[in-house]
Amino acid sequence: MNKIALITGATAGIGEAISMRLAQEGYNLIITGRRQERLDSLKxxxxxxxxxxxxxxxxxxxxxxxxxxALGNLPSEWAAIDVLVNNAGLAVGLNPIHQGVVDDWERMIDTNVKGLLYVTRTVSPGMVERKSGHIINIASIAGKEVYPSGNVYCATKHAVDALSKGMRMDLLPFGIRVTQVCPGAVETEFSIVRFKGDKGRADQVYQGFTPLDAENIADAVFYAVSQPPHVDVQDMLVMPTAQAAASIFHKE
Structure with missing residues (x-):
C-alpha cells in the first residue's frame, strides 16, 4: 500500500515540485491550496x-x-497520513518597520505561523495515535538570519524554526520525525507575491547568479523522508552556491 503525503500550498513553486517528486516515489497525495483549478491541473x-x-x-x-x-473528516482511505509537508507560506512587501503595511503583516503571520499550526494541530493527533509519521516544515534562511526590511517575514520564519524544535520535543515519545528545510534564494512565484505582481522587480532579485529551483528543495524533502525510521534529518539549510548568507550574494 502506498504511503500518504499531505502537501499544503501545492498549487505552485516548491509545493508543486514536492508533490511531483513524492508522486514519482510512489506516494498517494493529498494536495491543498486555495486555487481549485490549479489543484485539478496538478492532479x-x-x-x-x-x-x-x-x-x-x-x-x-x-x-x-x-x-x-477539510482535514478533520478525511475519507478512511486517506486518514492515515504518513508525511505532512507544511509548505504554505509567503512574503508580502519589503518595507522598513516604520513603513510596514499592517495587512501584509497579517497575511504573513496568518499563513506562515497560524496556518502551519492549524494544519499540524489537525493532522498530528492521528500520527500520535499511530505512533508514526513525519512532519516537514518548509522554513527559510530568513528563519536563521534577519535582513533589512524583512522584519515581519523573518519573524514568522524564526517562529517556524522555534515551532519545529518544539514539535520535535513534544512528538518525540511517539516516534514522529520532524524536519525543517530552510531554502535560500529559490526562483518561484515567491518574489512576484512579495512585490504584489511586479514581475520586473521580482526578476531583478535573481539576476546575476543562479538561484535554486523548486525541484532542488523537493529533492531535499525526499532525502529526509527516505531515511530509515531511526534517522531524523532535523534541519537542512539549502543555499545557491552564489549565496553565503541571507543578503550576501556573489553576482556576475
Missing part, C-alpha cells in the same frame, strides 16, 4: 505520469474552520 498531470492517487482539497490554511472541515 491530472500527476495521475497521467504516475500510478498513484491524488485527493485535492481547496481551502485557506489561515481559516481554522476550513482546515478542520
Amino acid at each position: 491530472a498531470e500527476i495521475e497521467k505520469q504516475h500510478r498513484t492517487s491524488v485527493l485535492t482539497l481547496a481551502f485557506d490554511v489561515r481559516q481554522y474552520d476550513e482546515v478542520k472541515a
Whole structure:
C-alpha cells in the first residue's frame, strides 16, 4: 500500500515540485491550496505520469474552520497520513518597520505561523495515535538570519524554526520525525507575491547568479523522508552556491 503525503500550498513553486517528486516515489497525495483549478491541473498531470492517487482539497490554511472541515473528516482511505509537508507560506512587501503595511503583516503571520499550526494541530493527533509519521516544515534562511526590511517575514520564519524544535520535543515519545528545510534564494512565484505582481522587480532579485529551483528543495524533502525510521534529518539549510548568507550574494 502506498504511503500518504499531505502537501499544503501545492498549487505552485516548491509545493508543486514536492508533490511531483513524492508522486514519482510512489506516494498517494493529498494536495491543498486555495486555487481549485490549479489543484485539478496538478492532479491530472500527476495521475497521467504516475500510478498513484491524488485527493485535492481547496481551502485557506489561515481559516481554522476550513482546515478542520477539510482535514478533520478525511475519507478512511486517506486518514492515515504518513508525511505532512507544511509548505504554505509567503512574503508580502519589503518595507522598513516604520513603513510596514499592517495587512501584509497579517497575511504573513496568518499563513506562515497560524496556518502551519492549524494544519499540524489537525493532522498530528492521528500520527500520535499511530505512533508514526513525519512532519516537514518548509522554513527559510530568513528563519536563521534577519535582513533589512524583512522584519515581519523573518519573524514568522524564526517562529517556524522555534515551532519545529518544539514539535520535535513534544512528538518525540511517539516516534514522529520532524524536519525543517530552510531554502535560500529559490526562483518561484515567491518574489512576484512579495512585490504584489511586479514581475520586473521580482526578476531583478535573481539576476546575476543562479538561484535554486523548486525541484532542488523537493529533492531535499525526499532525502529526509527516505531515511530509515531511526534517522531524523532535523534541519537542512539549502543555499545557491552564489549565496553565503541571507543578503550576501556573489553576482556576475
